[in-house]
Amino acid sequence: MNPEAPVRAADDHWLTVVHHRFRDWRGSRxxxxxxxxxxxxVPIAYFPYADxxxxxxTIAMATTAGAGSLIIGILLITLGIAQWYQQGIRVFAGVAAILLALVSLPVSNLGGFFLGFLFSLLGGALALAWAPGKPVEEDPAEAGDAGGAGAAEDEAFTGDPLGVPHPRDTETPYATETTAHADGGRNSAG
Structure with a gap:
């Protein structure tokens, strides 16, 4: 059993179970x-047809590009839903969402009065920035070794318990008159 796995009692409420399943589903995409x-x-497709x-x-906000607004809005909704179920297209969907958001500015009432434009731009940027998580596999050498680090690691790195390196035996922690200075010369004062 994984020690990091959440422990759930058999008498958990069904809403709690649904919440945990949704959270797990949401975290993987x-x-x-x-x-x-x-x-x-939604606002990009809605505002040209709203009154x-x-x-x-009656105040109508219809423009001559109502069909273009509808197409852009439906494409953005489709890209958003596709990102949930096809994580492999996230880069394409992100770039397409950003381009459609930019095209919606002149076509669809300033991108749904900037509301649809900003949401689509943010969604596209988040799609480009998202990367799938990789599960951490436990190293069998570390599992059997109670000390945590092997002898090879001790020779390669000598540091304090916090992992901050300190000088090795071959290094001097102070400057001498034979130490090269930053300007490439030696200390002439003696």
Whole structure:
């Protein structure tokens, strides 16, 4: 049994179990990148088709590029969801999300009034920055050795318990008159 594995009692509430499973699922993929990318596509696709009613007055924000806005918004939502289920396309999805966010500025009401633009840009950047974690494998030599380090490591590195190196036997911790100075010369004062 892994000593770092969470211990769960048999009588855990189902919400706790669902929360732990979701947290494990979320940690193995670029979750926040996909969420921000998908959320950025919503205002980009919505605002060109929305209208605001104030009493008898209707304010329409429709533009001539409504179809372009819809395509950009749906592509961003699709890229966001694809990042959750296909981690291998994270670099492509990140670059595509950033490019679509930049194209949405002139096409779709300033990128969904900058809201969709900023979310998509952040999601694309997070997708490019995310890297999958690698499980740490335990070294069989370290597991059997109670001291922690082998004799070969002791010869190669001599340091204090915090890992800070100190001078070896062949090094002098102080300057002498034969020590070369930073300017390449020797100390002429004697």
């Amino acid at each position: 670029p979750f926040w990148a996909g969420l921000f990318t998908a959320l950025g596509g 605001l009613r104030l009493g008898n007055v």
